[in-house]
Amino acid sequence: MHTVLVVDDETDILELVVFNLERQQFKVLTADNGLTAVQIAKDKIPDLIVLDLMLPGMDGFSVFRELRADPRTNGIPVLMLTAKGEVNDRIAGLELGADDYVTKPFSPRELLLRVRALLKRTRKVTVDASLKSGDFLLERNTLKLFLAGRPVDLTATEFKLLRLLVEANGEVQERDALLREVWGYSDTMLTRTLDTHVKRLREKLGKHAECIQTVRGVGYRFVASPNPA
Amino acid sequence: MHTVLVVDDETDILELVVFNLERQQFKVLTADNGLTAVQIAKDKIPDLIVLDLMLPGMDGFSVFRELRADPRTNGIPVLMLTAKGEVNDRIAGLELGADDYVTKPFSPRELLLRVRALLKRTRKVTVDASLKSGDFLLERNTLKLFLAGRPVDLTATEFKLLRLLVEANGEVQERDALLREVWGYSDTMLTRTLDTHVKRLREKLGKHAECIQTVRGVGYRFVASPNPA
DNA sequence: ATCGTCTGTCACAAATTCGTCACCACGCAC
DNA sequence: GTGCGTGGTGACGAATTTGTGACAGACGAT
Incomplete structure (x- = not known):
């Protein structure tokens, strides 16, 4: 239903x-x-x-x-x-x-x-949709973020960025692609905006900051459980 | 892509x-x-x-x-x-x-x-672009290498190099060809860069280092199971 | 108007990657 | 064994990339 x-x-x-x-x-x-x-x-x-x-x-x-x-x-x-x-x-x-x-x-x-x-x-997206690890809960469909049960407010930009990363499902998202899809930058821009927002996202992720991994020279990647090798 | x-x-x-x-x-x-x-x-x-x-x-x-x-x-x-x-x-x-x-x-x-x-x-559903041989799993989109399930991070250069070797499917890749395709070197260069990167790759391959075989005077070759002949 | 929030940019610090080099080891021909 | 050519290895420094804190403008709510 x-x-x-x-x-x-x-x-x-x-x-x-x-x-x-x-x-x-x-x-x-x-x-x-x-x-x-x-x-x-x-x-x-x-x-x-x-x-x-x-x-x-x-x-x-x-x-x-x-x-x-x-x-x-x-x-x-x-x-x-x-x-x-x-x-x-x-x-x-x-x-x-x-x-x-x-x-x-x-x-x-x-x-x-x-x-x-x-x-x-x-249906698949909406059902399996929540990423959970410990006290970390990310509802994929609404993209609401809960840390230890408390909802975390994300700004519009942070939301768009996190959404792209999460929906990529572990795949690396290239800097250019992120800049294009979040900010609409058409050509390769030399800007630190992305880095700054990633940093702010990580702050809000608290101890789960490592879920957003840097892939040097390429972009970023979101993994639910950042297993140390 | x-x-x-x-x-x-x-x-x-x-x-x-x-x-x-x-x-x-x-x-x-x-x-x-x-x-x-x-x-x-x-x-x-x-x-x-x-x-x-x-x-x-x-x-x-x-x-x-x-x-x-x-x-x-x-x-x-x-x-x-x-x-x-x-x-x-x-x-x-x-x-x-x-x-x-x-x-x-x-x-x-x-x-x-x-x-x-x-x-x-x-996008999420289709798991494409993974190269597998033996207990190797090379995910093109993730830029990740899995050895028996354990993720191994590769740098951009290392990835390009390994990808060429793996995709060659056991064929020997000549030094010149590798230098050209990975580094864009046009003519035969006298450089040890390739050797260094091969070494770093072997380090990350751990006990599977032998999968990258040296063909003296020619180049390198990747074999999934380096069986002693 | 005033306040607070969100955002993008900048400068600087930190971290990583990468190419080169010197030196050593190995294989092969003689 | 000796010598030569090729490849392996570790270290180093430079270049690149990213993290970080501060700051000012934009925007909206009060």
């Missing part, structure tokens, strides 16, 4: 629904007009968000950006509904980081299939 | 291409008509397969089923290209277990975005 948040214009209502994988049905759980979609998302932390880009009052993209800006909702896959296959919208959505899109008109069956596929794809 | 197999009808050629995430470009590596797409996939184990459903001679779906039937290719994500958004095809593809699809016509940019998104999603 998965929780799916649908932000649609046809119903003109924000619905928090439960998607039953077995029966392949949506079922409305709650509907609330007072709250914004983003607020609901942050409260309920659904497994998937279906976001219609053609919302009556607001801009779908800004909703999306808001969702991505918050660590709690950042990891949630978003399936976008775009009007009559306008390529520009589709591209913009994907570039922003949407996980999938469906173009109108679509059959309900197709939407179900895509939702199911997306849930299937992301 | 990811390897992507594209099975298309417009080129009427099976292309094994390399998709450069950084530059966001495809680059053709090899093209081969004699083999079937499935054979190539099983041989090369790409990170992603782009499968056109409207293949000239054969049925795209059967290709897909073949891919899923073999353990080697079963885990590889498949992105389907379907003709003019025929809903039936799309549904059938997703039901079979395709990971994504793109409907024609599409812009190249859009395909790139979807490929990139799919690779990003599945």
Whole structure:
């Protein structure tokens, strides 16, 4: 059983629904007009968000950006509904980081299939998702960090950086790649910004600082259990 | 760097291409008509397969089923290209277990975005790029060497050197060739650099130092099991 | 406006890597 | 055995890379 948040214009209502994988049905759980979609998302932390880009009052993209800006909702896959296959919208959505899109008109069956596929794809990530070692807990999907049970606040930049490192799953992330993906630097920049942020991350990781390993001349690598040889 | 197999009808050629995430470009590596797409996939184990459903001679779906039937290719994500958004095809593809699809016509940019998104999603799952021989495990992406499970850190130069030796698969690598490929030395240089690095590599190989064999007057050779003849 | 936080840059310190060298050991031809 | 050529080894210094603390501007909240 998965929780799916649908932000649609046809119903003109924000619905928090439960998607039953077995029966392949949506079922409305709650509907609330007072709250914004983003607020609901942050409260309920659904497994998937279906976001219609053609919302009556607001801009779908800004909703999306808001969702991505918050660590709690950042990891949630978003399936976008775009009007009559306008390529520009589709591209913009994907570039922003949407996980999938469906173009109108679509059959309900197709939407179900895509939702199911997306849930299937992301299920592994969301389920196995927490890295734990001792009093160190990193929830992969929300990327919240807990040290000895206490949540650690990460700034937006730190969050993006840590996320890339963690999601790389032990692989080395090159300096250039990190600078590009976190800071948007296009060409090889000579900057110490990355080093500084790595240092700040390590500070916040406390005694687990070693999880972020330096690979000299290449970049950095995140390992859950930095075993000394 | 990811390897992507594209099975298309417009080129009427099976292309094994390399998709450069950084530059966001495809680059053709090899093209081969004699083999079937499935054979190539099983041989090369790409990170992603782009499968056109409207293949000239054969049925795209059967290709897909073949891919899923073999353990080697079963885990590889498949992105389907379907003709003019025929809903039936799309549904059938997703039901079979395709990971994504793109409907024609599409812009190249859009395909790139979807490929990139799919690779990003599945990056963790596909454990590629590891060289194994004996109890050696050389992970290309991690820049790590495992000896009987224990991780060994290599510097960038050491890694390049060892990689060339291992990939030579037992063949002797001449000094000049190594100096050229690792250090970029164009002409025959009189330097002891290579020797020093070989020594350092042997140190890190521990009791497996003998795997790097000296071929006097020629170069070096890597053998997984240095059996006394 | 004021305060606090986040961020990028800088200068300097520390750490690592790397190439070279001197010296030694070994193999081979005679 | 002797001599020559080739490779092994340890040490050293230079160059490169990264860690670190301080600082100032940007930004937002109060």
